[in-house]
Amino acid sequence: MTASRQPSKSASSRRLLLQAGAAVLGTLAMPAIVRAQARPKIRIGYWPVAAGLPFFAAIEKGYFKEAGLDVEAIKFAGAQQVMEAMLAGRSDGSSNGTGSANLAIGEIAQPGLFKIFATNPSNAKFVLDEFIVPKDSPVKTMADLKGKKVASGPGIQNVTLAKTMLERAGATGATVIELPIGQHVAALVAGQVDACYTLEPTGTIGRMNGTTRVIEAGVVAKYILGDAMAPWHGGAASLTTEFIKKNPEVAKKFIAAYTRGIELVRTKPAEARTFMKGYTAIEGALTSEVPLASYMLYNEFKPSDVAYFQKFYDLFTEKGIFDKKVLVDGLLYKG
Numbered sequence: 001m002t003a004s005r006q007p008s009k010s011a012s013s014r015r016l017l018l019q020a021g022a023a024v025l026g027t028l029a030m031p032a033i034v035r036a037q038a039r040p041k042i043r044i045g046y047w048p049v050a051a052g053l054p055f056f057a058a059i060e061k062g063y064f065k066e067a068g069l070d071v072e073a074i075k076f077a078g079a080q081q082v083m084e085a086m087l088a089g090r091s092d093g094s095s096n097g098t099g100s101a102n103l104a105i106g107e108i109a110q111p112g113l114f115k116i117f118a119t120n121p122s123n124a125k126f127v128l129d130e131f132i133v134p135k136d137s138p139v140k141t142m143a144d145l146k147g148k149k150v151a152s153g154p155g156i157q158n159v160t161l162a163k164t165m166l167e168r169a170g171a172t173g174a175t176v177i178e179l180p181i182g183q184h185v186a187a188l189v190a191g192q193v194d195a196c197y198t199l200e201p202t203g204t205i206g207r208m209n210g211t212t213r214v215i216e217a218g219v220v221a222k223y224i225l226g227d228a229m230a231p232w233h234g235g236a237a238s239l240t241t242e243f244i245k246k247n248p249e250v251a252k253k254f255i256a257a258y259t260r261g262i263e264l265v266r267t268k269p270a271e272a273r274t275f276m277k278g279y280t281a282i283e284g285a286l287t288s289e290v291p292l293a294s295y296m297l298y299n300e301f302k303p304s305d306v307a308y309f310q311k312f313y314d315l316f317t318e319k320g321i322f323d324k325k326v327l328v329d330g331l332l333y334k335g
Contacts, residue, residue, distance in 0.1 A: 042092050045098070046097065050200055050282060055095035055258065069257060080155045104313060117238065118259075120296075126292070126293055127218055130199075135213050142169035144171070146171050150193060151184060161220055168224075184198045299335065306332075
């Protein structure tokens with residue numbers, strides 16, 4: 001019977017040394033792995049409009065980085081594309097300025113898709129929406145657009161609003177066509193359309209270059225909500241429910257950093273305005289002229305705000321755009 005060979009003392013020592021080394025390396029590697037898991041990339045879709053300013057400011061001021069967050073800003077041509085990216089899992093949320101009705105369509109397609117943590121309400125005071133015409137147009141009121149050709153921004157939210165407001169203002173027989181907002185002033189100058197339902201900074205651009213004028217602003221609040229000073233929650237910042245569930249603490253940090261961007265706009269608007277450059281077509285003298293939106297956080301909503309938001313959504317149910325009622329209260333982030 002052959003005796004089994006025992007490992008030499010030197011071999012045993014080498015083995016113990018290797019095991020100890022592996023353990024040390026594993027220990028050193030763990031914090032990096034934990035950090036990677038704790039810092040997922042947060043992909044936020046945005047539409048390049050002035051209402052997205054808090055998001056742009058939070059990036060440029062370093063608020064997200066200070067919170068230890070890795071945020072990627074993804075530019076889209078329209079609010080519908082922002083929503084579609086969220087549905088497809090290519091984006092984790094939206095910045096302010098993303099059409100609330102577009103988001104609701106995503107909610108209908110995939111119930112529980114997102115939670116809204118901030119909106120950008122507008123009205124006759126905080127101007128975002130308006131009807132504009134060529135500077136020398138004979139059109140003086142909305143009713144004068146009877147039988148006229150009117151452009152609106154692209155997407156179901158813009159088109160539905162434009163058609164409804166024209167109807168309610170008595171502009172029967174008007175034809176509404178979709179046209180990228182960046183082309184509105186040029187289309188009016190070229191005589192391709194008689195008027196545009198548009199969003200800022202379009203009206204300011206036309207006024208500053210002497211080609212167009214506003215016939216009425218804050219039109220959604222007046223014609224859809226019934227009060228020119230009512231808050232129209234037409235755009236919203238959101239995070240997908242999936243992201244919030246997987247990363248609850250990261251989501252809280254993101255919203256807190258985003259809130260700092262909103263506070264900057266509220267308290268230091270002149271400084272905040274500079275951050276439109278690079279994210280929108282707004283720069284130069286236009287930066288100080290374009291109206292700023294108002295902002296409302298999820299924990300600032302009063303019952304009346306929810307009611308006005310719901311009235312806005314109910315329009316799309318009445319028009320058959322939503323195939324079921326979408327309840328606003330269920331979409332608000334609860335903290």
